[in-house]
Amino acid sequence: ALASGYHNQPEMTQEKFKPSFLDETKTLFRTGDLGKQTAPGIIEFMGRKDNQVKVNGYRIDPGEIEYQLTRYAPIERAIVLPVQVNNQTQLSAYCQTDKTLEIAEIRELLAKFLPVYMIPSYFIFLKQFPLTRHGKLDLHSLRELRETGKSLVNSNYVAPRNYLESNLVSIWEKILSKHPIGIFDNFFEIGGHSLLLSRVVTRVHKELNVSVKLADFFKVPTIAGLATLISQTQYNYQEPISAIPPQKSYPM
Numbered sequence: 001a002l003a004s005g006y007h008n009q010p011e012m013t014q015e016k017f018k019p020s021f022l023d024e025t026k027t028l029f030r031t032g033d034l035g036k037q038t039a040p041g042i043i044e045f046m047g048r049k050d051n052q053v054k055v056n057g058y059r060i061d062p063g064e065i066e067y068q069l070t071r072y073a074p075i076e077r078a079i080v081l082p083v084q085v086n087n088q089t090q091l092s093a094y095c096q097t098d099k100t101l102e103i104a105e106i107r108e109l110l111a112k113f114l115p116v117y118m119i120p121s122y123f124i125f126l127k128q129f130p131l132t133r134h135g136k137l138d139l140h141s142l143r144e145l146r147e148t149g150k151s152l153v154n155s156n157y158v159a160p161r162n163y164l165e166s167n168l169v170s171i172w173e174k175i176l177s178k179h180p181i182g183i184f185d186n187f188f189e190i191g192g193h194s195l196l197l198s199r200v201v202t203r204v205h206k207e208l209n210v211s212v213k214l215a216d217f218f219k220v221p222t223i224a225g226l227a228t229l230i231s232q233t234q235y236n237y238q239e240p241i242s243a244i245p246p247q248k249s250y251p252m
Contacts, residue, residue: 153174161183201217
């Protein structure tokens with residue numbers, strides 16, 4: 001499933017699409033992957049020649065995300081790195097700024113220019129990036145900040161207050177394999193990413209018969225916000241009169 005070239009970009013097409021050394025009538029695509037051929041003739045993957053990473057099956061260039069982040073005036077510099085969370089690769093954005101910024105606003109802005117799978121799951125704001133003793137960017141320290149950042153997870157659990165919130169919590173807990181999830185926990189900061197987000201949207205439509213757009217999650221990435229949005233905009237949503245939220249008790 002590969003095109004024959006880049007649309008209206010002949011120079012890039014010439015750079016990436018080369019005549020095959022096996023058959024000059026055919027074309028090979030320069031993927032940027034590094035590999036070596038073993039004795040039995042098997043190609044062994046060795047990594048990338050560039051900084052592209054693979055997240056949820058999509059090949060992503062972090063530089064594209066960094067560019068869009070720095071278009072936002074308060075952000076002076078941005079670095080996007082892959083991080084491992086629960087054995088899954090996710091994106092973490094580190095933004096150099098001296099302003100107090102709202103993550104929801106940044107996600108909403110990115111959604112205008114990038115597909116949902118390229119929007120980072122985590123955001124860390126720093127007044128100055130850490131440097132090594134040689135004055136170079138300390139990537140190891142940046143990754144450690146993702147692990148220890150206190151703002152990433154809402155530690156104050158708040159239980160669902162009504163039938164709709166209870167159902168949304170149940171959907172999130174099944175898909176994220178995490179409980180308890182409070183109504184003010186941020187979807188992207190408790191392990192959510194674009195692939196799981198699509199499953200949530202599908203499950204909400206199937207179980208609650210309401211339509212939620214992917215873009216809505218960037219505006220209201222919490223159970224409380226999503227429930228309010230559904231109640232205000234989904235006229236076909238009818239909450240059962242006799243419905244009583246399922247009671248859950250968790251050790252705190």
